Amino acid sequence: MPSSLGSRTKASSSDTDGCPVRFVHTISEAGRLLPSASRWNSIEIDFNLVPQSANGYDSLSSRYSKSVDYDLIITDRKYFKRFLYISVSIALAILLLVLLILFLPRKHANHGSSQNLTLAVNQALTFFDAQKSGQYPSNSPIKFRGDSGMHDQDSSQKHDLVGSGRNGANIPNDINCWQRPEQMNYARPVSSCGTTASDLAGEIVAALSAASLVFKEDTVYSKDLVAAAEKLFDLATKDDPKSQGTYTMVDACGGDGRTFYNSSGYEDELVWAGTWLFFATGNTSYLEYVRTGYKTAEVLLTRLLYFHDLGYPFEDVLASSSNMTDSVMCSYLSDHKFNKTRGGLILLKPDYGTPLQFSATAAFLSKLYSDYLDLMRSTGRRCGSDVISQKMFLYILGDNPMKISYMVGFGDHFPNKVHHRSAWIPWDGQLYSCAEGERWRMSVDPNPNVLSGAMVAGPDQFDHFIDERDQPLFTEPTISSNAGLVAALIALHDPHRNPSDSNGINLGIDQTGIFRLAPTAP
Template sequence: MHARNNWGGSFEMSTSEEVCGYEGNNRDTEWDRAALLGRQDHLDETLQSWVLERSEKSKKTKYVDFGCIVCSHKALKWIFGSIFLAFCVIGLPIIITKSLPKHHPPPTLPDNYTLAIHKALLFFNAQRSGRLPKNNGIAWRGNSGLNDGNDSDVKGGLVGGYYDAGDNTKYNFPMAFSITMLSWSLLEYKQKYVAVNEYAHTRELIKWGTDYLLLTFNNSATKINKIYAQIDYILGKNPMKMSYVVGFGNKFPRHVHHRGASIPNDHKHHSCTGGWNWRDTPNPNPNTITGAMVGGPNSFDQFHDSRKNYNFTKPTLAGNAGLVAALISLTSTTGSGIDRNTIFSAIPPLGPQNPPPPPPWKPIKT
């Protein structure tokens, strides 16, 4: 059995040599300073290793792991700094601008033209024929012309449209011209119509006229032959057997009522009264004004080729413009029909469009 240890500690016994050795070393270092030099070098190396270890740790770059990306602390600081700077430069002024009270300029008073256009458009309301809407705005104008066209074969008659003037007559050509003028002004100045609050009103006026004009259109013919007959008449198929377009065909007017074409090109100055001599001469014009359509015959298909009678031989700019439009519409050199890529191509069709035809069948290449 072991003896009882009343003082604690280990039961192992140190040898006298170990004790003496430890005490001897302490005694040597206490009395011999040279013995401390070895231990001092060892302590210096230990301290130096600690300092180097700390500097190496401080030089290591620290990173932040976001899961999908790893970013260094320095780059993260730059990112947040840039965001803050952008907010101060861009975001903060926007917030301040939005929060400031807005001062709207006072609305401009309508000028005299704006006041006048409201009055001018009311005239069309007063000229309406047919069963008027409740918002027509003219108290003294009631329904009228409700029996127009009852004797015709038009379903529903010819009720509607506009009276031309102070009478109770509806003329299609003046009405079509008026509706065209309104339509063009609405296309060109839509924003102004909207600004003066007359856009919807003007559209209603245009529709009132076009609805009536569509009733007067007879589309029973499969082919429009009348325009061909009129143009052929002008070009020579008439009782006089002559063309009323100068320079077209073998027989055409030679005494055209035209100052420039009737005075010879002799490089001499001719006064206004001197030009009468050329007007009254029975000789044909010295200059041919090619392409001019003259006034044409009277209602009895009679024509007098005389400069003095300008009703027969006078050409006009408006007449030739209509002739050109009719000729280009009838020509079949480049195909028939109206070009699709025109100013009217953007107008939606009145009815549903037919689906396009299927593409031609092609065999599948294997």
């Protein structure tokens, strides 16, 4: 083979060793060796598969600075045709695959609406309008509700809440009488709680304290909320052990509520109350109560550690809270700690039923914690808690084996036989007795009223859901479950990006506003 650049080499019938030459190399103008390891690199197209140029191949321009000629010789036309057929078949197969990918429905294509969290938040909030008792506002978006429970007030005790759930066929109550709330006329007894209901007191203190921060612009109202919270907290945390306990311990307080909403302790509620009172007042004595009585992990305390570390003597309990919160958040992702359905729904209390209320709250807490880490630009402590939030809500809003949205009114397929008296009895101006209302409960027809925004209890541990009114473990919504739903939807909702933020981080969290009254580290 000549060594000069630009030379032309042809195959001859013999060589110096007497063997025929079948494949040859040509040196390109760029000084590179052209490939000829295969017989198809030495083929000359000479049987009119393509039109011949009138000017010949020498007239075609080259990608290099000078053209390079080399002759290709067909040694077996049958193999070449087979090669062409195979090549064309592969090309068509690739084209068909691309078309399938582009035009066939994707796995979750029918759940695109589940990404519309703004719509989901608005709908979830309307559920609370459907739960109101007393004089009903005329401007409510729920048009199948009206005044209810107007006779609940006891003239002697001046209480205006609670009801009865005792079993007894001859005594109508909230459980066995299937009437619209607007038509209730049976007795609804009142329960009265003293200072021994520390769990209830703690929740009320926390709510009043948090509300004082929300309404801080209304200084008079905000101060009244704080004053009431401090007074109640003092009563609930007296040193006298007889003054503390759960509401379920006292018959007059717990009443029939113990059958449905049992309480296992009160310490966590008082820690929760003390934490919010600290934020509402800046008084470290409340945080000291939390420090000495702290036993459980709280995301709220973790926020205090991350964004407003007070140092000694609180750093130990705050660090412990952070470590425990890390463990809880990451445990949501562990198949060893919590079970999951085959469809991916986390089962925090598999024997309790109604799994969605727990998974929704877990989604909220994990997303909030993930946002804290993002604000800190922390990567070493992440275990994917933001992923579990997205998966849980895609599941709740329709991405599940039943292909059903468990929030009523959202999406194309959702429960239509919700266990809810206002939803399953028509609002037609007719009075229905308890017995007459029973026929509506047993009807196979969908509810005449759509309880928009209500999240039902959810499926069983096998992802199976029964849409029937007489199956409350599947179809009953609750205020507590919708509270977790709304919190998580807001947490997952993408906030507007702040153009002035060079790092692009604006998670909708007021990083410091909650600490406006809190002292700084010494």
